[in-house]
Amino acid sequence: MNYDLEKKNSRSSQDAHSVSSDYEAGKHNSDLRAERPSQGSSYQAFFNIVCVVAGTGTLGLPFCLAQGGWIGVAILVLSMVMSIYTGILLIKCLYYNGHTRVASYQDVGAHAFGLWGQGAVWFFHTSVIIGVPVMFFILSGTEIRVLTKESVPGISKEAWIWICCCFVSIPFVLMKTLKEVSLLSMFGVAATAVLVGVATVESIIEYPNRVPFSYDVIVVRNLPTVVATMSVCFGGNVVYTHVEEAMRYPKAFSKVLAYAMMFCCLMYAVVAIPGYLTYGPDAKSPILSSLPENASRKVATIMIIAHVLLAAPVLMTSFALEIERIAHVTVERRGRFGERIWRTLIRLGIMGIVGGIACLVPFFDSFLSLLGAFGNCMLIYVMPIGFYWKLFGWRTMKWYELCWCGIVLVIGLLGCVIGSMDAIKALHRDFTQGREE
Structure with missing residues (x-):
């Protein structure tokens, strides 16, 4: 792909301004x-x-309020607004040239900054999108073992x-595709809602x-850590490009994203505020650790799983x-039977890698x-703004938009630094002092 030609076109202030204006009017790339x-x-x-x-990070928010105080609620809302904004910018970057849709987040990085941009997105994107399921399996395996240790101890x-x-x-x-997987998502959201309900009701009781x-x-003194923690509570950028691709009405993505983030923020607040009101500075992470041992707590654990x-x-x-797109696993290239076989092998291979990491890598949670x-x-926060500026030109933005982008970048970089420092300390503690399983 001729990225140099596309970059040259993107540097044109007049063209970039036209593209940005059309986006604002909702008219660009109608086809x-x-x-x-x-x-x-x-x-x-x-x-x-x-x-x-x-996700399950919802249950850690009362502890965040205990660390930072009521200002954490404002930080939570601010994080939501920032995430909506950068998510919309990312999707706009998919259509920046007006002729074709860029396929993925990685390709947006390639169009903006060449191999360096593509490599950076691939590294972080893969670490998150594979690392989080690994943690999910570690969490589910651990919790199921606790629930069943008396009935099936072996x-x-x-x-x-x-x-x-x-x-x-x-x-x-x-x-x-994500169109079919969305059925599971509905049940997942229902499980999260039950989990939120249990934690909230128990806190109120x-x-x-x-x-x-x-x-x-x-x-x-704890404000930087609280900002770093809450700034990643709305991290769904790793799937946005595929979610938008699977939509019948892709123009509605911005509204869908806004509603989804507001719904998540509401669930966060419903857990965080009663939890902090009830347990104050003694609130633990997850908040289930502060709740009494009863049937509701077991229900909450099952909902987590x-x-x-x-x-x-x-x-x-x-x-x-992403892997299937790179390997050209399509019906047109492989045939219907071949596409099914290749897709099955690739996905079983991915599952094997995820399961192997979950079982073999020590202290994986600290690495993640x-x-x-x-x-x-x-x-x-950082890459969507950087890519948007590169592809459209920062001069096309109003002064207040630039100020807002600056605030988002500062908070994003602060989250990087503070969060990384805390994680490095945890890793050092794990390897020097060990950890009980």
Whole structure:
């Protein structure tokens, strides 16, 4: 692909201004973003986004408020707005040249900064989109072992991880695109909603029995860490390009994204505020650790397992689609039977790698925290703005847009630095002091 020619065209201020203006008016690329009758609905896209974004990290937000004070609620809303904005910029970059749709986030990086841009996105994108399912399987295997240690004590955590991998392999292999996987997303969102409901109701029930304490409005010394933690609560950029590609009405993506992020923010607030009100500075992460041992807590644990096992296929399908596109695994190139065989082999191979990492790599959660702190902030906040400026030209933006972009970049880079430092400390502690399994 002739990236130099496309870059040269993108440097034209007049053309870039025309493209940007057309986007603002919603008229640009009417053919490229026309209705796609064979694709999924906006509701399916909504569930795919929510299922990926609103994960088990929801339960750690009361602890964030305990660290930073009530200012954390404002930071949460700010993070939501920033994520909506950069997500919209990323999708606009797919249509920057007005002639063809760029296929993926990686290709956007290639069009903007050549091999360096493509390589950077590939590294961070792959580490997140593979690393998170690995953590999901570790979490599900660990929690299932705890739930079943009395009834089936002979099954190890590693065995449960492989059982979970086999379970997820069925929809992962059989469902080709995110349109089909969206059915799982709906159940995943339902599981998350139940989890949120249990944590919220239990916090409210315990509120009259709380120990009296004072609430902080802002804890300055912990503010950078809180900003770094909450800034990655809305990280769904790794799947946005494929979600938009699977939409029947791609022009509706911006609205779908906004509604999905607001729904996630509402769930976060519903857990965080009652949790902090009830447990104050003693709130733990996850908040389930602060709740009393009862049937509700077991239900919440089951919902965690359900969510991670239903969210994993969404992330893994997005990654598999990239690999299949590079390997030209299509019906036109391979034939219907050949396409099915190649797709099955590729996806089983991906599942084998994910399961192997989950069982064999020590302290993987700390490694993923390091990659996630750096990679997530780069993918969510820094790269979309950098790519947009390169492809469209920063001069096409209003002064207040540039100021807003500057704020987003500063917060994104702050999240990179603070989050990476915390993850490095955790890794050092793991390797020097060890950790009980």
